Amino acid sequence: MRSTYSIILKIxxxxxxxxxxxxxxxxxxxxxxxxxxxxxxxxxxxxxxxQFDSWYKEAEEFEYGIEVNAFVLSTLSHAGxxxxxxxxxRKYNNSGLTFFSRLExxxxxxxxxxxxxxxxxxxxxxxx
Numbered sequence: 001m002r003s004t005y006s007i008i009l010k011i012x013x014x015x016x017x018x019x020x021x022x023x024x025x026x027x028x029x030x031x032x033x034x035x036x037x038x039x040x041x042x043x044x045x046x047x048x049x050x051q052f053d054s055w056y057k058e059a060e061e062f063e064y065g066i067e068v069n070a071f072v073l074s075t076l077s078h079a080g081x082x083x084x085x086x087x088x089x090r091k092y093n094n095s096g097l098t099f100f101s102r103l104e105x106x107x108x109x110x111x112x113x114x115x116x117x118x119x120x121x122x123x124x125x126x127x128x
Contacts, residue, residue, distance in 0.1 A: 059123040059128075062123075062126060068121075070086055071086070071097075071120060071122075073117065074117065075114070076116050
């Protein structure tokens with residue numbers, strides 16, 4: 001009985017290895033070329049919102065087929081678990097980013113409860 005399970009397990013592992021190898025190749029082949037811009041201390045601003053403004057304007061110019069103002073917003077629930085969703089930025093200035101939300105929404109409640117908030121923009125052509 002034990003040898004039967006051993007054989008079945010070997011067959012399953014062999015299939016998984018073959019499938020995984022195919023998935024890895026597929027993912028590698030899907031990698032798109034970026035503009036290969038190097039980010040370094042020398043070519044970035046010391047002021048975060050000035051740097052964001054520069055990158056955002058580049059994204060508006062070079063990114064096609066995506067909404068460059070869309071970003072992932074993560075907040076913490078009352079229990080301390082992350083909640084993540086896409087939102088649309090409406091404007092930005094030296095004070096930060098603005099997006100619209102109902103005051104009764106979970107994200108507004110969570111932002112009121114905790115100032116631990118994260119936002120991530122993804123601009124693949126710029127490799128950012």
